[in-house]
Amino acid sequence: MKYRIFLSAFFLILAPTLSHAEYRVFLLKITKKSADPQNPSQDFRLVESTLDHIQYHYYYPVGADEEVTYIDTWRCYGRTGDFQTLCPNPKGQIPQGENAAP
Structure with a gap:
């Protein structure tokens, strides 16, 4: 009986504190479709x-003349609740002039 109470307490109290949340961020490009295929639109x-x-x-409202394209994605750790900002792209964090490899 005590074993069952201990096990229940573990799952109700300790297990949620040990779990970690993560989410994925997508970089999307929304482009206006051009009526002329020879002269594509640069409006995005x-x-x-x-x-x-x-x-x-x-x-989200996307116009009939707009196209949504997938560009990039990355993983973030933590919660997204309470209107928190999305984590930045880690690929953009590395300075271009420095070589990270030894």
Whole structure:
């Protein structure tokens, strides 16, 4: 009986503190489709989101003349609640002029 109480207390109190959350950030490019295929449009915007290029259409308004393209993705650790900002892209953290390899 005591074993069952101890096991229940472990799962209710200690297990949530040991778990770690993570999420994925996607860099999306939203481009206006051009009516002329010979002269493609250069009008675009970059968006960082936790939704991929397929899911983004269902949650945010995207015009019929706009196309959402997947550019990059990276993993972040922690929670996304309480409107916290998304973690930055770690690939952009390395200075271009320095060589990280010895």
